[in-house]
Amino acid sequence: MTGTLYVIGTGPGNPDQMTPEARHAVERAREFFGYFPYLDRLSLRSDQIKVASDNREELDRASAALKRASEGIDVAVVSGGDPGVFAMAAAVCEAIDRGPEEWKAVELVILPGVTAMLSVAARIGAPLGHDFCALSLSDNLKPWDLIERRLQLAAQAGFVMAFYNPISKARPWQLGKAFDVLRAELPGSVPVVFGRAAGRPDERMQVVPLADADPAMADMATCIIVGSDQTRIIKREGKPDLVYTPRFHDGGKA
Amino acid sequence: MTGTLYVIGTGPGNPDQMTPEARHAVERAREFFGYFPYLDRLSLRSDQIKVASDNREELDRASAALKRASEGIDVAVVSGGDPGVFAMAAAVCEAIDRGPEEWKAVELVILPGVTAMLSVAARIGAPLGHDFCALSLSDNLKPWDLIERRLQLAAQAGFVMAFYNPISKARPWQLGKAFDVLRAELPGSVPVVFGRAAGRPDERMQVVPLADADPAMADMATCIIVGSDQTRIIKREGKPDLVYTPRFHDGGKA
Numbered sequence: 001m002t003g004t005l006y007v008i009g010t011g012p013g014n015p016d017q018m019t020p021e022a023r024h025a026v027e028r029a030r031e032f033f034g035y036f037p038y039l040d041r042l043s044l045r046s047d048q049i050k051v052a053s054d055n056r057e058e059l060d061r062a063s064a065a066l067k068r069a070s071e072g073i074d075v076a077v078v079s080g081g082d083p084g085v086f087a088m089a090a091a092v093c094e095a096i097d098r099g100p101e102e103w104k105a106v107e108l109v110i111l112p113g114v115t116a117m118l119s120v121a122a123r124i125g126a127p128l129g130h131d132f133c134a135l136s137l138s139d140n141l142k143p144w145d146l147i148e149r150r151l152q153l154a155a156q157a158g159f160v161m162a163f164y165n166p167i168s169k170a171r172p173w174q175l176g177k178a179f180d181v182l183r184a185e186l187p188g189s190v191p192v193v194f195g196r197a198a199g200r201p202d203e204r205m206q207v208v209p210l211a212d213a214d215p216a217m218a219d220m221a222t223c224i225i226v227g228s229d230q231t232r233i234i235k236r237e238g239k240p241d242l243v244y245t246p247r248f249h250d251g252g253k254a
Numbered sequence: 255m256t257g258t259l260y261v262i263g264t265g266p267g268n269p270d271q272m273t274p275e276a277r278h279a280v281e282r283a284r285e286f287f288g289y290f291p292y293l294d295r296l297s298l299r300s301d302q303i304k305v306a307s308d309n310r311e312e313l314d315r316a317s318a319a320l321k322r323a324s325e326g327i328d329v330a331v332v333s334g335g336d337p338g339v340f341a342m343a344a345a346v347c348e349a350i351d352r353g354p355e356e357w358k359a360v361e362l363v364i365l366p367g368v369t370a371m372l373s374v375a376a377r378i379g380a381p382l383g384h385d386f387c388a389l390s391l392s393d394n395l396k397p398w399d400l401i402e403r404r405l406q407l408a409a410q411a412g413f414v415m416a417f418y419n420p421i422s423k424a425r426p427w428q429l430g431k432a433f434d435v436l437r438a439e440l441p442g443s444v445p446v447v448f449g450r451a452a453g454r455p456d457e458r459m460q461v462v463p464l465a466d467a468d469p470a471m472a473d474m475a476t477c478i479i480v481g482s483d484q485t486r487i488i489k490r491e492g493k494p495d496l497v498y499t500p501r502f503h504d505g506g507k508a
Contacts, residue, residue, distance in 0.1 A: 007376075012366075014275070019368065021270035021453075058501070082368075084375040086501070090383025093498035097488050104490045110380070112266075112372040112453075114273065114336075121338040122261075122366040129344025130396075131404060133387035133413055136501075142384075143505030146412070150385060153411040157404045159387055199366075234351050236358045244347035247312070247340070247390075251397035 002106045004028070005069040006076040007092055009083045009113025010041045014199040017119065022111045025076060033065040034078035034088070042078065056140070058091035066095055069106045082115035086136045086164045116223040117162035120195030123205055125234070125242035127193060127225045130249065132160040137167070137174055144174065148181050155185035160231060160245050163224040167215055175215040175224075182226060186210060191233055191243050193225040194218055207233070207243055256360045258282070259323040260330040261346055263337045263367025264295045268453040271373065276365045279330060287319040288332030288342070296332065310394070312345035320349055323360045336369035340390045340418045370477040371416035374449030377459055379488070379496035381447060381479045384503065386414040391421070391428055398428065402435050409439035414485065414499055417478040421469055429469040429478075436480060440464060445487055445497050447479040448472055461487070461497055 006025040011017035026032075029048070032039055036052035044050065053061045065077045079087035089110050096103050121128045133154050139147060154161050167175045182190075188211030196204040196219065206217055210226065218224060227245060234242040260279040265271035280286075283302070286293055290306035298304065307315045319331045333341035343364050350357050375382045387408050393401060408415050421429045436444075442465030450458040450473065460471055464480065472478060481499060488496040 011273070016275035016278070017273050017366065019265070019271050019273060021268070024270070082372050082376075084372055084380050084382050086383070089376065089380035090498050090501050093380045093383070093486075093488065093496055094500055094502075096496065097486060097498075104488065104493070108496070110376040112271065112368045112376040114366045114368060115372065118336050118338055118366040118369065122336075122343065122364040126338050126343035126347045126364070128338050128388075129340070129347070131387065131389045133385065133408070133411075134382075135385045139507065141501050141506040142503035146503060146505065150411045150413070153407045154387070154413075157387075157407040157411075158400070159404070159408075232347075232351060234347065234358065239358070242347055242350065242362070244344050244351075246348055247344050247395050248348075249396035249400060251400065252395040253393065 001072060003069040003073040003075060004107040004109055005065055007083045007089050007110040008076055009079045009081050009087065010038055011114045012081060012116055012119035012199050013041065013197060017114050017199055019113060022113060025109065025111055029074050029076035031068055031073055031075045032078055033061050033075060038078045038080045058088060059095055062088065062091040062095035063099060066099060066103045066106055070102050082113040083110060084112060085115040085134065116164065117225060119198040120193060120223045120225060123195065123198045124193050124207065126244040127160055127227055127231060128245065129247055130160060130230065130245040132162065134162045134164065136164045137178055138165040138171060139174060151178055151181045152185055155182055158228045160228050161226045166218045166222055166224050168220050175218060179210065179213045183210060187229055190229060191227040191231050193243055194222055195225065196222045207241060255326060257323040257327040257329060258361040258363055259319055261337045261343050261364040262330055263333045263335050263341065264292055265368045266335060266370055266373035266453050267295065267451060271368050271453055273365065273367060276367060279363065279365055283328050283330035285322055285327055285329045286332055287315050287329060292332045292334045312342060313349055316342065316345040316349035317353060320346070320353060320357045320360055324356050336367040337364060338366060339369040339388065370418065371479060373452040374447060374477045374479060377449065377452045378447050378461065380498040381414055381481055381485060382499065383501055384414060384484065384499040386416065388416045388418065390418045391432055392419040392425060393428060405432055405435045406439055409436055412482050414482050415480045420472045420476055420478050422474050429472060433464065433467045437464060441483055444483060445481040445485050447497055448476050449479065450476045461495060
C-alpha cells in the first residue's frame, strides 16, 4: 500500500486564494517537498516535516517525494500558484515516467490552484478576456530561438500573452530581447502589465505601452501580461486604470 | 458613495475549489447576477437576491449589476471557473467602457478563481506543463476564419491548446472543423483530452489520439486540451493514464 502524493499549489500567495481542497491536503500530508519560499507559506503542525530545496531542482525534489510516497508516507509537493502551470505537476509526471516501475503505483492527487496570470489579470481588469497564451521565458529548458519563434507566432495570432519566469540574475537579457521581438510585430501602444505579488501586501502593478516596456520593471516574482492590438485601457478618476481585452473581435456574428 | 461590484468565479463546480476570498465576497453582496446554473451553486441567505439570466446576455447582465452598484448596493457578478477567462470580468469592463460616466466610479473588485483548463489538467496529469494557449471556439464573438488561423499558428508554435466553448446546438460543426485544421498541422498521435465536470461527481475524462478525436465526445460543459508533439502518455496498471507535457524541450541548456 503506497502513500498518497498530493501535488498542490498555494495560489498567488494570499492565503485567502488557496482552495479549501488544497488546504485539506496540507492537513493530511506528513512530509512537504518544495522550493523554500512556498513551504514557508504553510503553517504546519509539529508532526509535519518540511523538506525544502532550491528552485531548479524540480526533478530531484519530485523523485524524493515519490520515493517517500512509495514507502507508504503521505507527502505533498508544493508549488506556488497552480501546480500544473510551469510548476511541479509536470516534474512529478516526468519523474514517474523515468523512474522505477513502483512509482507508477503511487496514489497521485494533483489539485489545481489560482495561477499567477489569473491573479494579475483580476487586479488590473480583464486582459485575458479573449484568446491568450502562457509562455515561460526561461531558456534553461528550451532554446531561445524557439521562444522567439513562439513570440512571433503568438503576436501574429493576436493572442494576449502571459510571461512566466521573465527574468533572473542568470537570464538578464532575455526579457529585453522578447520586447524587441514583439515591437517588430505589434503596435507600440499595446498595453503591457507588470504584475508583482498580486493580492499580497507588497503588490506592485504597473502598466506601460509596449514601446516603453523595460526589463528593469520586472523581477523573478513578476508575471507580465502583454496585450493584443484589441486590448483597451479605461481611465478612471481617482482609481487605477482598467486594462481589458474585449470578448468581441471585428467580424464576429454577435 | 457607490456599492461594491464583486466579480467572482465559483471555480470548476466543486465547492472545495472556490477560494475563501470569493466565498467572503458572496457573504458581503446583496444581489447576485449570473447565468442561472452558476447562481444555483451558491447557498444564499434569505436577504440575498438572485438575478438569473441566460448565457449570451453577458453585457446586459453586467450593465444591470453596474446600475445597482452605482445606486449604492453591494452586488456580485458570478461566473463559473475564473471570471477573467472567457467570462464576466471582460463583459463588466466592456459595460464600464461603453456606459455612463458614473459607472467608472463603482468600486470594482475582481477575484480570481480556478479556471476549467486547470482543473481538467490536474485530473489527467500535467498537459499544461509547457507553453500553452487558451482559445474560445465560439464564432459568435469572432469570425471563424480567425479561429482557424489561430489554430494553425498555435500548432506551428508548438503550444498545447485548451478549448473553451467547444460546441453547442447553435455551433455544431466548428469543433470537427477545428480538429481537421489541427490534423493538417500535427501528428495524429497527439493526445486530446476531453474533460467534463472535472472534480465533480459526474466527471468524465477521455483521452484519444488527435486522429480519432470526434466532436461527439464533447458537449457545452467540456474543456478540451490538445497536446503538442511533445506531450506524453504514461500507462499505469490499474490506474488511469497520465498525460503530461515535459517542461524540457530539445535544445534547452538544462
